Amino acid sequence: MENCKPVSTPIATKTAKSGIASVEFSNPQLYRQLVGSLQYLTLTRPEISYAVNKACQHMHQPSNQNFEDLKCILRYIQGSLNIGxxxxxxxxxxxSYVDADWAGDQTDSKSTTGYCNFLGNTVISWCVKKQATIARSSTEAEYRALASAGTDIIWTRQLLQEL
Known part of the structure; x- marks a missing residue:
């Protein structure tokens, strides 16, 4: 992927996927290794967290379409090496800033929580995670996101007070 054409976003904003499942990827171990490496990269590149989270959801049975999505993330990284x-x-x-995507996953109707915490103008922690249960309303999804962010904020405040 060193000479690939870079893209401006790590994940396609609109997917034109049909109801037909894509063919199973021939080398699932390679897929898992790449996704695992990208998980570590999210520590310093939070903008790819959502895309990597979506890729992680297919680690057990990746399809060719999932691998194409993974290559899109790699193309984005190749084109944004100077971003930090x-x-x-x-x-x-x-x-702290918090948001939830109510019933954003079309396969299981679960919501996605996302938050980031700043100390001054510096990002110090962030999280993107699919919620464990299905929310009945956007308010419930947002409340769960706030609760998740709240626990991280409390821990961060205690750590800062110790320091």
């Missing part, structure tokens, strides 16, 4: 997390020396206010 800036660290700022400024005020120390803890701020």
């Amino acid at each position: 997390l800036p660290l700022y020396r400024d005020y120390l206010n803890l701020t």
Whole structure:
């Protein structure tokens, strides 16, 4: 993928997938190794967290379409090697942003939680995770997202107080 054509986003914004399942990928071990490596990369590249999360959902039985989606992430990384997390020396206010995608997964109707925490203008933690149960409303999905972010905020505050 060193000489691949870079793309501007790690995941397609609209998918034109039909109801017919794609052919099973011939080398599932390669798929798992690539996805595992990308999971580590999300520590310093939070913008790929959602795309990697979607790729992780197919680790047991990846299809050719899943591998194409994985290659899209790799093409994005190839084109954005100079992007990183800036660290700022400024005020120390803890701020958090939370969102939930209500019933965003079309296969099981589960919602996706996402949040990021900032210390001043610097991102210090983030999470993108599919919710464990199906939410009955967008309010319920948002409440679960807030609860998840809240636990991380409490832990972060305690850590900052210790430091």
